[in-house]
Amino acid sequence: MKHRYLPMTEEDKRAMLETIGVSSVDELFSDIPEKVRFKGEYNIKPAKSETALMKELFKLAEQNADLKRNVSFLGAGVYDHYMPVIVDHVISRSEFYTAYTPYQPEISQGELQAIFEFQTMICELTGMDVANSSMYDGGTALAEAAMLAAGHTKRKKVIVSASVHPESREVLKTYAKGQYLDVIEVAVKDGVTDLEALKQSIDSDVAAVVVQYPNFFGRVEPLKELEEIIHANKSLFVVSSNPLALGVLTPPGKFGADIVVGDAQPFGIPTAFGGPHCGYFAVTTKLMRKVPGRLVGQTKDDQGRRGFVLTLQAREQHIRRDKATSNICSNQALNALAASVAMTALGKKGVREMAAANLQKAHYAKTAFKKAGFEVVYDGHLFNEFIVKLNRPVKEINQQLLKEGIIGGYDLGRDYKELANHMLIAVTEQRLKEEIDTLVKELGDLHA
Numbered sequence: 001m002k003h004r005y006l007p008m009t010e011e012d013k014r015a016m017l018e019t020i021g022v023s024s025v026d027e028l029f030s031d032i033p034e035k036v037r038f039k040g041e042y043n044i045k046p047a048k049s050e051t052a053l054m055k056e057l058f059k060l061a062e063q064n065a066d067l068k069r070n071v072s073f074l075g076a077g078v079y080d081h082y083m084p085v086i087v088d089h090v091i092s093r094s095e096f097y098t099a100y101t102p103y104q105p106e107i108s109q110g111e112l113q114a115i116f117e118f119q120t121m122i123c124e125l126t127g128m129d130v131a132n133s134s135m136y137d138g139g140t141a142l143a144e145a146a147m148l149a150a151g152h153t154k155r156k157k158v159i160v161s162a163s164v165h166p167e168s169r170e171v172l173k174t175y176a177k178g179q180y181l182d183v184i185e186v187a188v189k190d191g192v193t194d195l196e197a198l199k200q201s202i203d204s205d206v207a208a209v210v211v212q213y214p215n216f217f218g219r220v221e222p223l224k225e226l227e228e229i230i231h232a233n234k235s236l237f238v239v240s241s242n243p244l245a246l247g248v249l250t251p252p253g254k255f256g257a258d259i260v261v262g263d264a265q266p267f268g269i270p271t272a273f274g275g276p277h278c279g280y281f282a283v284t285t286k287l288m289r290k291v292p293g294r295l296v297g298q299t300k301d302d303q304g305r306r307g308f309v310l311t312l313q314a315r316e317q318h319i320r321r322d323k324a325t326s327n328i329c330s331n332q333a334l335n336a337l338a339a340s341v342a343m344t345a346l347g348k349k350g351v352r353e354m355a356a357a358n359l360q361k362a363h364y365a366k367t368a369f370k371k372a373g374f375e376v377v378y379d380g381h382l383f384n385e386f387i388v389k390l391n392r393p394v395k396e397i398n399q400q401l402l403k404e405g406i407i408g409g410y411d412l413g414r415d416y417k418e419l420a421n422h423m424l425i426a427v428t429e430q431r432l433k434e435e436i437d438t439l440v441k442e443l444g445d446l447h448a
Contacts, residue, residue, distance in 0.1 A: 065407055067271065071435045075385050075426025076216070076410035077138070077165050077263065078271050081244070082354065082429060084345040087268040087338050096337055101294075101330065105309045112308035115333060116296045118264075118280075118340040125246045125351075126260040127253025128282035132293045134336040135279030135328065138263030139168040142210060142240045143175040144281065144292045144326055145259040149208030149236040150181055152290055157182045157206045161193040163215035164240060166415040172210070181207075191219040191378025191387075198229055208236040208259075213252060214245055217378050217412075218362075218385030218424065223255035231256065242266060243280065245383045247355030259283050268342025269335050278335035288312065292326030357429035358384035365427045365436045372444050377422060385426045387412065387419070390447055394423045397446050404442055 013025075022028050029037075048056065072080045091097055095110060102108030102115075115133045122131040135141040146158045158176060160169055162185050169185070176183045186201055186209075187194045193211055202209065209230045213221045223239065230237045238259045239252035244266035246252075252260045265277040283291055289312060297311035346354060362384040366376055369388050377387040390397060394411035401408040413420035427436065 065402060070405050070407050072407040073409050073425050073427065073439055074407050076424055078274055079266055079426060079428050080271060080430050081266050083268050084342055086345050087341045090341045091334055091338050097334060099333065102310065105307065109308060111333065112296050114337045114340055116298060116308050118336045119296060121340065121343045122280045122282055125243050125251065126282045127251030128260050129285040130288045130291065131280060131282040132291045132295050134331040135281050135293060136332060137275060137277045137279045138240065138261065139171040141261035141279030141281045142168045143172045144328060145238045145261050146172055146208055146210060147175055147179060148259065148287065148290050149238060150179060152287065153207040153236065155205050155207035157184060158208050158210065159184045159186055159201055159206055160210040161186050163188045163193055163217055164210060164212045165216045168240065191217045191380060192221050193226065195225055195229065202229065202233045202235065206233060206235045208238045210238040210240065212240045214242060214383040217387055218382045219378055220249065220381040220383065223252060227256045244355050247351040248359055258287065264339040267339040269338050276332065276335060278332040278339055292328045293331050354429050361429065361431055362386060362427040365425065368436060368440045372440050384428055385424055388423050388425055390421045390423055393421060400446055401442060406439060406442060
């Protein structure tokens with residue numbers, strides 16, 4: 001019989017005990033006093049055969065609302081996007097999915113080149129000079145950007161817009177507590193960062209201002225105006241951005257951003273119940289030596305052949321702890337590879353077309369909701385998300401939608417009290433016109 005694991009027989013047990021020179025398992029643990037040993041039965045289910053166990057696990061898994069049997073309009077940072085089939089084929093190769101940190105370049109050229117290509121494509125999308133090999137996710141990348149800014153400027157305050165993802169803001173506050181930094185939130189006006197409020201809040205002790213583009217409400221922030229205010233104060237301009245949106249939006253680097261971060265999940269990485277995903281981190285040349293994590297560089301060997309190596313690892317494992325810029329000691333190499341394969345398969349034209357499809361379909365959906373009599377809140381420039389006001393709790397409506405095979409939008413009342421009964425709807429290139437029309441109709445029936 002072919003096993004998915006290696007079972008241990010009584011014969012195996014005897015052989016192992018003989019090898020280490022003991023006669024029984026009890027003798028193996030004889031040094032542990034009797035009075036501290038657990039004598040009862042564990043409160044767990046009896047063991048099942050592999051066949052019975054697999055049936056039970058499949059039955060449990062079927063309770064999940066997956067994207068194969070349901071139509072999803074849920075975004076808020078994690079999106080249902082097209083994944084080229086080639087992604088799984090490449091990342092399933094054993095030399096990739098079993099690889100860890102490529103410390104030995106002579107046997108890790110494939111892994112190193114994949115990371116180098118990831119860095120290159122992130123730079124092209126963001127308009128920045130240098131990108132690292134990836135971060136854990138978008139939230140930690142944002143927090144690391146703020147820490148870099150504080151260390152670089154020697155200032156103790158970080159301003160973050162209330163339109164930045166709520167979870168990312170919480171991660172930032174956690175990081176800031178350990179570094180004794182003050183995090184100041186700036187209010188939102190008409191769905192984007194309030195410029196006048198920012199002017200009132202910014203001062204000579206502000207290390208960085210963090211905004212999101214497009215922001216958590218789906219709106220496109222006015223980066224040009226923000227940059228002028230931020231750099232006039234000699235603070236760093238940090239932008240958290242959906243990389244797919246940069247297929248149609250002007251890159252933050254073109255607006256003078258100092259640090260651009262985000263999550264690469266839109267490119268070839270499944271939603272996976274919220275993770276694991278893959279953060280990216282890109283900077284200008286002047287900040288290159290303060291980037292957290294690791295970077296892969298291109299070089300030549302003694303025969304003039306192109307090669308790749310880890311370089312600029314400014315973290316505590318490689319340099320004096322007090323000189324380290326971060327204690328991030330790893331990266332999401334496998335997911336970064338997935339993103340690289342997806343971006344390569346799509347190509348520049350494909351990324352642009354995919355981003356344009358998000359934009360067009362979201363605008364179609366927004367117009368359809370308006371025609372159906374819904375109030376679209378914070379109406380203005382958007383990418384693939386917008387807010388619809390409802391007359392009932394979003395949680396209740398989502399439960400009804402799920403019965404119809406629809407995963408509804410995000411309940412903004414969870415994070416913003418003033419937006420109770422407001423739904424954040426995401427429309428990606430995956431959504432068909434018929435699916436959008438069905439959502440409008442179902443919400444219209446529930447809203448009546």
